[in-house]
Amino acid sequence: MDETELRLDGNAVAGILQEMFVPELTAARGRCVGCGEVGEMGAQHLYMYPHAPGAVLRCRFCEGVLAVMVRGGGRVRMALHGLVWLEVPQPAAPA
Amino acid sequence: MRIISRGFRGRRDRTEGGRLPPGQYLVRDFPVLSAGPTPRTKLTDWSFSITGEVDEPKTWTWEQFRSLPTETLTRDIHCVTKWSKLDTAWEGVSVDTLLEGVETAAEYVMAFSDGDYTTNLPLEDLTGGRAWVAFAYDGAPLEPQHGGPARLLVPHLYLWKSAKWVRGLRLMNDDEPGFWETYGYHMYGDPWREQRYSGD
Numbered sequence: 001m002d003e004t005e006l007r008l009d010g011n012a013v014a015g016i017l018q019e020m021f022v023p024e025l026t027a028a029r030g031r032c033v034g035c036g037e038v039g040e041m042g043a044q045h046l047y048m049y050p051h052a053p054g055a056v057l058r059c060r061f062c063e064g065v066l067a068v069m070v071r072g073g074g075r076v077r078m079a080l081h082g083l084v085w086l087e088v089p090q091p092a093a094p095a
Numbered sequence: 096m097r098i099i100s101r102g103f104r105g106r107r108d109r110t111e112g113g114r115l116p117p118g119q120y121l122v123r124d125f126p127v128l129s130a131g132p133t134p135r136t137k138l139t140d141w142s143f144s145i146t147g148e149v150d151e152p153k154t155w156t157w158e159q160f161r162s163l164p165t166e167t168l169t170r171d172i173h174c175v176t177k178w179s180k181l182d183t184a185w186e187g188v189s190v191d192t193l194l195e196g197v198e199t200a201a202e203y204v205m206a207f208s209d210g211d212y213t214t215n216l217p218l219e220d221l222t223g224g225r226a227w228v229a230f231a232y233d234g235a236p237l238e239p240q241h242g243g244p245a246r247l248l249v250p251h252l253y254l255w256k257s258a259k260w261v262r263g264l265r266l267m268n269d270d271e272p273g274f275w276e277t278y279g280y281h282m283y284g285d286p287w288r289e290q291r292y293s294g295d
């Protein structure tokens with residue numbers, strides 16, 4: 001089996017992230033703790049499966065864990081310890 | 096509460112004669128789930144270790160591991176993603192065999208794997224003929240996507256406890272959460288009590 005069949009596009013993480021963060025987060029950028037590369041969240045590698053309570057977002061450069069999300073039991077838990085920082089674009093102020 | 100109804104001979108109900116835990120459905124194939132890319136460790140670089148709270152740590156090379164006595168077994172397996180598969184056929188080394196001669200007062204174990212995956216279990220769930228380090232599935236060497244060259248197999252708990260690509264057991268005096276347990280999966284994971292998340 002090809003590894004790419006097991007891996008969803010990082011954009012698929014958007015729905016989960018929206019439960020915790022209001023703005024569109026796939027455009028957010030983050031710096032990997034492991035290798036220091038900066039990437040957009042939507043371009044990272046997401047390991048997630050149908051009906052799986054947990055999802056793992058990995059760095060597309062080094063495959064290090066950037067974020068883990070587990071939902072179930074009436075909550076979503078998110079760990080972002082694989083990110084040095086996460087940068088969310090600020091919406092333009094209304095004119 | 097665990098209720099197993101064996102039923103009458105030949106009877107097939109929705110729970111396959113009481114073999115399907117609550118909330119699970121049956122599959123015929125073997126879905127692949129993983130928290131990351133499939134590690135590809137060469138057998139010449141592979142080893143299995145018993146470490147942590149032991150008088151003397153033990154290590155086997157692949158060759159030494161494969162010269163240990165093996166067992167074949169057929170078990171039902173249950174994944175937290177709600178699929179169950181009946182009568183899966185494995186070959187492996189019993190954890191009882193690996194722990195022979197190991198002196199320890201530890202009550203918990205952290206299984207650790209290639210790819211930095213870990214999962215915690217009570218030691219007593221790994222002993223008494225209830226757990227194996229499996230290297231063959233359905234009569235063939237265990238494929239990498241199913242955890243080969245060797246995976247832990249603890250069929251009475253949800254499958255995330257059966258760590259793929261397992262490289263050893265670290266014995267611990269106190270329970271500590273493994274990878275998924277840290278993020279909210281249940282510390283024990285009994286499918287018959289639907290222990291999917293902490294608090295279940």
Ligand SMILES: [Zn+2]
Pocket residue numbers: 032033034035036037059060061062063064
């Ligand atoms: Zn990285």
